[in-house]
Amino acid sequence: MESNDVEEEEFGFSRNYFLAKEVRSSGKKGARKLSQINIVDEQELREACSNIEPKHENEIINLVNSYKNSYSEWVYVLRYGFGLLMYGFGSKKALIEDFASTALTDYSVVVINGYLQTINLKQVAITLAELLWDQLKMQWKGASGTKQQPFNTRSMDDLITFLDGPHSENDDTFVCVIVNNIDGPGLRDSETQQYLARIAACSHIRMVASVDHVNALLLWDKKMVHTQFNWYWFHVPTYAPYKVEGMFFPLILAHNGSAQSVKTASIVLQSLTVNAQKVFKVLAEHQLANPDEEGKCLHLILKFAILFYNIIDKENYFHFSFRDAI
Structure with a gap:
């Protein structure tokens, strides 16, 4: 066969392949809409969740008890100036x-x-x-003490300076800070993480x-991880349910009026990067300033969302494990 015939045959095969994929994907589109789902009341859903019988209770208890043998090691690590970071599936x-x-x-x-x-x-x-x-x-005790200015009148920088001061030669003179979910919604912004790193x-x-x-891990840079927090990582999966932590999050599959819709939208926006959140903020401000351009603004939001998630999917940016990160 001549080279032109071969190229034409390959081109025809490629075109038919993508046409077949397009037809197949269009045929898979469902007719159901999200509004047709029978969403239950939030309180009813929470009660149903609380009645779910836990599984493998004895195994989970034995697993958590096995970590108690490491308590002395954890204290030793703390005394030598490291911070402990616990990761793994389940509430810790x-x-x-x-x-x-x-x-x-x-x-x-x-x-x-x-x-x-x-x-x-603060x-x-x-x-x-x-x-x-x-x-x-x-x-x-027994020595002449120095009067201190009330701490509640000091700035955040002054408080951190006091916590870092050379007040004692005893290495065991420290206060321990326990942070449940340091990546939680109340601590997730950049400024708060910077202050936490400085305190640590x-x-x-x-x-x-x-x-x-x-x-x-996207909350911290290299300096914060290795110099300020100075993390010592411990893999401690507990497989325990997030009962307490979950009480403060709205259930997406529950119905609770417009307030629930706002909370659900907030959860989705919090999952985006800072730059993506800023872009959506600009679009929202434009929408409020130009209410007559509702369709045009919505079209821009959808185009940006599709582009953003396509880029993320191609780069596989958010998919990694803590073990890989270490």
Whole structure:
């Protein structure tokens, strides 16, 4: 066969292949719409979820109990200036708090629940400073103490400077911070993570945290991971349900009026990158300023969403495991 005939045959085969794929994909389109789904009330759905019988209870209890043998190692790591980062499938709230209540009894402990929607990090820093000051006063007992300015009048930078100050030569003079879900919605923004990293880097602070979101590592840069947080990673899957953490999130498959729709939309937007959120914000502001261009603005949003997720899918940007990241 001549070269032209071969090229024409290959071109015809490729064209027929893509035409067949297009016809097949168009035939798979369902006729059902999301609005036709019979969505139940949120309270009813939560009650149904609470009545689900847990499986493999004995195995899970034995697994969690096996981690208790590592408590002494975790304390040793903390005393040498590392932060503990617990990862793995399942809620780690009970495990971390049990570690704090049994192995950290010699230290002051502050618990931050990152799964809450809002957290006052300034108040957390004030509490840490007050606890540290109490420890220092106990060490200086009998000596002339120095009067301190009330911590609640200090700025965040001043509080961090105090927590990092060379107040004691004793390496065991520190306050331990327990952060359940350091990747939670109340702590997920860049500014809060920067402050948490600065607090964790203070000489009189030790941090124990858990992560659950697959994209948690995107919150930190190399300096934060290795220098400020100074994480020591522990793989501690518990396979325990996220009962407490899940109480503060709306159920997407539940019906709760317009408020539920707003919460659901917020969850979807929070899953996007910062740049993507900014673009949607610009489009939303344009929509509010130009209500007559509803169809045109919606078309732009849909085009951007398709383009954005196609890029993410091609680069496989969000798909990795914590083990690979380490």
